[in-house]
Amino acid sequence: MARGVLADPPSRLGPRDLLGEALAGVLQRPARSALTMLGTVLGVGAFVAVLGLTATASGQIGDRFNPTRATTVTVVDDPPGDGLPPGAAPPVGFPEDADTRVARIDGVTAAGVWWRIPSEGLRIAATPTGDGTAGQGLSVYAATPGAVAAMRPTLAAGVSLDAYPQQARLPVVLLSQAAAARLGVSRLDAQPAVFVDGLPYTVIGIYRDVERLPDTLLGVVIPTSTALDRFGNPGPGEERAAHLLVATRIGAARTVAAQLAPALRPDAVNRLTVTEPPDPHALQDRVASDLTGLFLALAAICLAVGAVGIANTTLVAVLERTEEIGLRRALGARTRHIAAQFLTESTALGTLGGLIGTALGTLVVVTVAAARDWTAVLPPLATLPAPLIGSVVGLLAGLYPAVRAARTDPLRALRSG
Numbered sequence: 577m578a579r580g581v582l583a584d585p586p587s588r589l590g591p592r593d594l595l596g597e598a599l600a601g602v603l604q605r606p607a608r609s610a611l612t613m614l615g616t617v618l619g620v621g622a623f624v625a626v627l628g629l630t631a632t633a634s635g636q637i638g639d640r641f642n643p644t645r646a647t648t649v650t651v652v653d654d655p656p657g658d659g660l661p662p663g664a665a666p667p668v669g670f671p672e673d674a675d676t677r678v679a680r681i682d683g684v685t686a687a688g689v690w691w692r693i694p695s696e697g698l699r700i701a702a703t704p705t706g707d708g709t710a711g712q713g714l715s716v717y718a719a720t721p722g723a724v725a726a727m728r729p730t731l732a733a734g735v736s737l738d739a740y741p742q743q744a745r746l747p748v749v750l751l752s753q754a755a756a757a758r759l760g761v762s763r764l765d766a767q768p769a770v771f772v773d774g775l776p777y778t779v780i781g782i783y784r785d786v787e788r789l790p791d792t793l794l795g796v797v798i799p800t801s802t803a804l805d806r807f808g809n810p811g812p813g814e815e816r817a818a819h820l821l822v823a824t825r826i827g828a829a830r831t832v833a834a835q836l837a838p839a840l841r842p843d844a845v846n847r848l849t850v851t852e853p854p855d856p857h858a859l860q861d862r863v864a865s866d867l868t869g870l871f872l873a874l875a876a877i878c879l880a881v882g883a884v885g886i887a888n889t890t891l892v893a894v895l896e897r898t899e900e901i902g903l904r905r906a907l908g909a910r911t912r913h914i915a916a917q918f919l920t921e922s923t924a925l926g927t928l929g930g931l932i933g934t935a936l937g938t939l940v941v942v943t944v945a946a947a948r949d950w951t952a953v954l955p956p957l958a959t960l961p962a963p964l965i966g967s968v969v970g971l972l973a974g975l976y977p978a979v980r981a982a983r984t985d986p987l988r989a990l991r992s993g
Contacts, residue, residue: 594913598920609925617933620966624937624959631953632945644787645853647685649833651820651840652849655812665809668818669847674840675722678820681835683828688722689800690789691810691818700796701771702759710758715795716772718803718810724750726823727786734764734781741780742799747806749777750797753784770796775806788821820848829853905986918978919971926970930963937962 603609653669670689671677678687693716700711719727724737732753741748749770751761761768761779769776777798786792810818820840824832833852837845901914938954945952 594916594920597917598924614929617929617936620930620933620962620969621937621940622933623965624934624954624962625940627957628937628941628952628954628959629944631955632941632950647824647826647829648788648853649822649824649829649836650851651822651836652814652851653810653818653820654847654849655817656847665811668804668809669844670818670820670840674820675720677839678822678836679722681832681839683824683832685823685825686722686725686728687820687822688720688724688726689818689820690717690719690723691800691803692717692791692815693803693807694811694816699771699773700755700759702761704771704774704776706771710760711755711770713794714755714758715791716803717789717792717795717797718800718807719797720800723821724797726821727788727792728823729783729787730785732782732784734779736781736783737797737799742801745801745805746799747775747777747802748780748799750781750783751779752793752795753782754794755796756782772796772798773806788823901981901984902986905984911982914984915978915982918981919975922977923967923970927963927967929970930966933966934959934962 651670655666655669668689675688678684695715698716699706699708700714700716701708702710719737721737721739721742729736729750734750737748737750740746749772751759751770756762756779759770761770761782764779764782768779770779771777777796810816820836822832822836830852833850836850837848841847904914938959941954942952944950
């Protein structure tokens with residue numbers, strides 16, 4: 577050390593003092609702090625909203641383009657109740673050869689009749705004397721071989737329902753994997769049986785999944801001929817009525833739907849209610865409308881972010897804190913202390929803006945999804961790191977102002993005031 581030159585007195589700025597100075601700097605100018613933070617709020621909010629809305633729209637579009645839905649046509653029997661004694665079930669509106677009639681229509685891959693047998697008081701058990709506790713929550717469905725083929729079950733064991741048990745009116749049953757587990761049926765080599773209202777049904781197959789009629793994943797399926805003998809005709813109403821399930825090739829559903837009622841009941845076309853998949857052109861228009869609304873919302877958010885960012889930068893330049901920096905340097909603060917203070921302030925504002933932006937982005941996604949009757953999807957990769965992104969943005973944004981503040985000459989800064 578050269579003689580005559582005095583060393584700088586020791587100067588320390590601990591983390592607690594640094595945080596206190598940063599918070600004081602933020603709170604002393606609340607309007608400027610709010611505007612500085614607003615850019616981060618909108619930026620992080622736009623980030624969360626873009627990812628969330630994109631995931632939500634993708635899920636919605638994927639659901640609308642579900643190929644199974646586009647190749648499924650349903651027909652519901654609507655029997656007249658006039659002239660029947662109270663409690664009597666009307667005859668089934670579908671002809672006995674409905675499966676083969678519909679199968680002849682060009683574009684049909686499988687079709688058949690099914691209905692759900694009322695479960696009130698129905699006892700499903702693994703033994704003749706069982707109380708049905710094991711079968712609670714299960715349902716019994718009557719289905720023709722064509723309906724089972726249209727369901728496209730994935731067999732885990734055994735065979736599917738074919739024409740012979742249907743024609744011979746055999747007491748056989750297909751079990752879903754959930755029903756088999758509840759009833760204790762795991763192997764079919766010993767020809768096990770289950771009991772519905774005390775009557776035995778031989779288990780011929782177990783399926784683990786279906787492409788159509790997912791309700792049958794918690795049910796047992798018996799032939800419609802056997803169901804008519806033991807439970808009578810299906811009743812009126814959507815829940816108890818007989819249905820026709822039709823699987824078609826892609827693009828043929830609407831043409832097939834137009835031919836079903838005349839092919840099945842030319843004498844009573846109005847008795848059958850045909851439900852066809854959505855029109856592809858209308859579907860395209862809805863998807864285009866959804867995407868247009870989505871991108872308009874995103875464009876509005878980006879414009880707001882850009883406008884606030886420009887205003888914020890201009891305001892920060894005008895409100896430069898030169899005099900304050902000079903005063904701190906004159907009181908003994910080092911350049912690193914000035915830089916650390918500005919970096920801490922900008923990082924704190926970025927973190928707070930990231931937290932608020934994440935909440936606003938999540939609210940935008942939920943609001944848009946609710947308004948469009950969609951299912952909101954918020955990827956964890958969009959929401960969890962968003963506050964950290966705000967911190968990084970605040971830190972990076974504060975680098976240049978911090979370096980510039982640290983290099984400010986204290987004497988010149990005091991004179992400028």
